[in-house]
Amino acid sequence: ASSIYPFGGTVRSDDPRSRDKTIVGGKGANLAEMAGIGLPVPPGFTITTEECVRYLAHGADFSPELKDEVAVALRHIEQAAGKKFGDAADPLLVSVRSGARVSMPGMMDTVLNLGLNDETVQGLASASGDARFAWDSYRRFIQMYSDVVLGLDHHLFEDVLEIAKEDNGFYADVEMQAENWQAIVGEYKAIVRSELGRDFPQDPHEQLWGAIRAVFDSWDSDRAKVYRRLNDIPGDWGTAVNVQAMVFGNMGDTSATGVAFTRDPATGERAYYGEWLVNAQGEDVVAGIRTPQYLTLAAREKAGAKPLSMEEAMPAAYAELAAVFDLLEKHYRDMQDIEFTVERGHLWMLQTRSGKRTAKAALRMAVEMVEEGLIDEKTAICRIDPMALDQLLHPTLDPDAPRDVLGSGLPASPGAASGAIVLDADTAEKRAERGDAVILVRVETSPEDIHGMHAARGILTARGGMTSHAAVVARGMGRPCVSGASCVSIDMASRTLKIGSRELAEGDVITLDGSTGQIMAGKVPTIEPELVGHFGVLMEWADRHRRMKVRTNAETPDDCRTARGFGAEGVGLCRTEHMFFEESRISAVRQMILAEDEAGRRAALAKLLPEQRADFHSIFEVMAGLPVTVRLLDPPLHEFLPHADAEFEELSEAIGIGVPTLKRRAGELHEFNPMLGHRGCRLGITFPEIYEMQVRALFEAACDVAQTGDAPVPEVMIPLVATRKELEILKALVDRTAAQVFEEKGRTISYQVGTMIELPRAALMAGEIAEVGEFFSFGTNDLTQTTLGLSRDDSAKFLSAYVEQGIFARDPFVSLDIEGVGQLVGLAAERGRETRPDIKLGICGEHGGDPASIAFCEGQGLDYVSASPYRVPIARLAAAQAAI
Ligand code: ADP
Numbered sequence: 001a002s003s004i005y006p007f008g009g010t011v012r013s014d015d016p017r018s019r020d021k022t023i024v025g026g027k028g029a030n031l032a033e034m035a036g037i038g039l040p041v042p043p044g045f046t047i048t049t050e051e052c053v054r055y056l057a058h059g060a061d062f063s064p065e066l067k068d069e070v071a072v073a074l075r076h077i078e079q080a081a082g083k084k085f086g087d088a089a090d091p092l093l094v095s096v097r098s099g100a101r102v103s104m105p106g107m108m109d110t111v112l113n114l115g116l117n118d119e120t121v122q123g124l125a126s127a128s129g130d131a132r133f134a135w136d137s138y139r140r141f142i143q144m145y146s147d148v149v150l151g152l153d154h155h156l157f158e159d160v161l162e163i164a165k166e167d168n169g170f171y172a173d174v175e176m177q178a179e180n181w182q183a184i185v186g187e188y189k190a191i192v193r194s195e196l197g198r199d200f201p202q203d204p205h206e207q208l209w210g211a212i213r214a215v216f217d218s219w220d221s222d223r224a225k226v227y228r229r230l231n232d233i234p235g236d237w238g239t240a241v242n243v244q245a246m247v248f249g250n251m252g253d254t255s256a257t258g259v260a261f262t263r264d265p266a267t268g269e270r271a272y273y274g275e276w277l278v279n280a281q282g283e284d285v286v287a288g289i290r291t292p293q294y295l296t297l298a299a300r301e302k303a304g305a306k307p308l309s310m311e312e313a314m315p316a317a318y319a320e321l322a323a324v325f326d327l328l329e330k331h332y333r334d335m336q337d338i339e340f341t342v343e344r345g346h347l348w349m350l351q352t353r354s355g356k357r358t359a360k361a362a363l364r365m366a367v368e369m370v371e372e373g374l375i376d377e378k379t380a381i382c383r384i385d386p387m388a389l390d391q392l393l394h395p396t397l398d399p400d401a402p403r404d405v406l407g408s409g410l411p412a413s414p415g416a417a418s419g420a421i422v423l424d425a426d427t428a429e430k431r432a433e434r435g436d437a438v439i440l441v442r443v444e445t446s447p448e449d450i451h452g453m454h455a456a457r458g459i460l461t462a463r464g465g466m467t468s469h470a471a472v473v474a475r476g477m478g479r480p481c482v483s484g485a486s487c488v489s490i491d492m493a494s495r496t497l498k499i500g501s502r503e504l505a506e507g508d509v510i511t512l513d514g515s516t517g518q519i520m521a522g523k524v525p526t527i528e529p530e531l532v533g534h535f536g537v538l539m540e541w542a543d544r545h546r547r548m549k550v551r552t553n554a555e556t557p558d559d560c561r562t563a564r565g566f567g568a569e570g571v572g573l574c575r576t577e578h579m580f581f582e583e584s585r586i587s588a589v590r591q592m593i594l595a596e597d598e599a600g601r602r603a604a605l606a607k608l609l610p611e612q613r614a615d616f617h618s619i620f621e622v623m624a625g626l627p628v629t630v631r632l633l634d635p636p637l638h639e640f641l642p643h644a645d646a647e648f649e650e651l652s653e654a655i656g657i658g659v660p661t662l663k664r665r666a667g668e669l670h671e672f673n674p675m676l677g678h679r680g681c682r683l684g685i686t687f688p689e690i691y692e693m694q695v696r697a698l699f700e701a702a703c704d705v706a707q708t709g710d711a712p713v714p715e716v717m718i719p720l721v722a723t724r725k726e727l728e729i730l731k732a733l734v735d736r737t738a739a740q741v742f743e744e745k746g747r748t749i750s751y752q753v754g755t756m757i758e759l760p761r762a763a764l765m766a767g768e769i770a771e772v773g774e775f776f777s778f779g780t781n782d783l784t785q786t787t788l789g790l791s792r793d794d795s796a797k798f799l800s801a802y803v804e805q806g807i808f809a810r811d812p813f814v815s816l817d818i819e820g821v822g823q824l825v826g827l828a829a830e831r832g833r834e835t836r837p838d839i840k841l842g843i844c845g846e847h848g849g850d851p852a853s854i855a856f857c858e859g860q861g862l863d864y865v866s867a868s869p870y871r872v873p874i875a876r877l878a879a880a881q882a883a884i
């Protein structure tokens, strides 16, 4: 198979590899696709990702055939462009661009204007009739090449340019004339010579191979690795290299460059959205050197901006561009993110891809595209990343709360965030590790800031537009972002800043509203989100297409209410111990634990009974008519014990037992390995009166609620069962107690008794256990812990190293270890069904809210997944995607 694919010109390839993202990368595939449908794409060729993987595996060595293949492909460009690479009279220039399978914004740098040297720059000047343009291109090339390929610090070059502008009394780059640029080129070459001890490479072929090498090498750069780790991108994909004839947006006032989205990536509105700059090249628009102009008249008017929109300034090229937008949307059936250049009035397409978007925009676009007939419901459902919904499920700023507005910038990525100001990425990461909420405030961001942006709750930049690095990355990460806030000025030396007229320092708390661009002092209160509008519509569609039910893990009426609002169809896990930890009850709980005998325990339990009954009552009321799985007490008893002397004294006072006795009892309860100790059903076996109290409270509450309204459907769940006998004993206890309550209340309620499957033995013996248990709920947190022999509470220290070294693809406590733990789940489900065909199966571990794990559960035919309240909509969507 070929390692190079040409595109553009007269190329008409029907080799599917030429458009396969895995082979030619996303950028290459889309360039070939656009050229194929007849759009104006400068001719070029793509070196495959396979070649990159091979190159890196062979210690940075190209395959022997590559030289010849590049030479042939270069001739294709020369023919199509009608110019020769290295020609002194009218040189062909090329760009060298990276492009992995998925876009990795800013990770791999592009080199433009390659092929220029002291000789060809003269040819470019005379052939174009524009010396300023030629020297501007040359200086850009030297700087980019020196940065990306030769590894020189770009500041060296920027400083020289700043000084030159100052010396000439210029404010902007556009004021620089041909001779100014020529002088800059001289200085740039001198920098290279003094830094490297050799001259800037003059041979275009040497330049080209240096750039190709740099693109391949950049796949293994630290920046790229960080991005891959944060985004779960495998390290063995490699990147393709695109070599493409240059077109020039910097050829004077009839030339321009720009970026655009076919719909608004922040709101999803069906309106072209973009930015452009006259007489500019490549990254100028996103680099924040000049403030870009609006693409459309409507957007310019809405913003009240003066500089003409492209629609007004270049109506012909704009009309052509708008037609291309429509064509591309129809072709790809998705919102496109586009890069284009106008060279002397002539439009060229340089890139298209499915655009990154906020969750809100994704929902709106998906729903509207179904209405427009562009896609069907299933496609719409599958297009939304369930985890991205997280952005919408968190509280937004309370519109009625007072706001102390400091200033504002562009609403670059929606959502609200409050936190302490930090001024650099490393500090952001450090403070976030300590659990602080931080807002990263920068003049502008660059790829080196990614880790800090990830750690921050929100991002604020002084410079840069809606398509700046900060804006694009923040939207991708789902972080609120306000960009281009010119009211912000930062003084790094004193680590202080001014926002508007107010002086602030690093550490001060601010609030960002990424939906409006407002920056506020202090923390502004927030309100709960609602599933309305496009979100609501999409969730309805998801519900139509999913098979599994979605429940929630909740133990307070508030959480139950939130979850029900988000569409929970029951409680999959109500952890009763959470109720025990409450301040007002802890002394009764302690009295129970420390009692010397059953009588003492019963006295304490009598105090807890009404409290626990009240808890269940309020939960059952909220969940009326729905199943509620109540897990009986699970944690090791000593977790409830007092620690400090003062706590012992307080307790002694409250329950009338001497401190020495209490301390002795506490000592007796100490365990070396509490996770494998006296917990779960082992408590119920040894102290049945505890479970009796809980079961009584539960059924009394259920009967009371049933008296006035819909009865809940209690499912009593016995934790940490390893044997059939344990379950048998405890089920008898539940049935006995329930019968007593029913008799006292004169009312019967249907219920089930089942167990958690959270020990490997339970999974293996599921066939036997199902003879007693009427349902299984996979407690995958403990099942992961016990199967891997990996302590949930201690593994954080080394798990990240395990993930980094690829031992685990993902943290097994976050995403189910399908290969290992998954086998136990599958086996238990199968054996359980063999014994009891209608056994109800669910999952209630943390994994119940993880899309990959949910897909696995669908494959196993589980009846439901249970997730924390804010993950319920995520689970609904993921369950639908798994079923489609
Ligand atoms: P990135 O992946 O960072 O967006 P690109 O390879 O798309 O990098 O290049 C960045 C910018 O450089 C493009 O948006 C475009 O404006 C400019 N560019 C790249 N190739 C060419 C070319 N052949 N002619 C003109 N401009 C180009």
Ligand code: MG
Pocket (backbone or CB within 6 Å): 105, 106, 283
């Ligand atoms: Mg870029």
Ligand code: MG
Pocket (backbone or CB within 6 Å): 339, 351
């Ligand atoms: Mg690009």
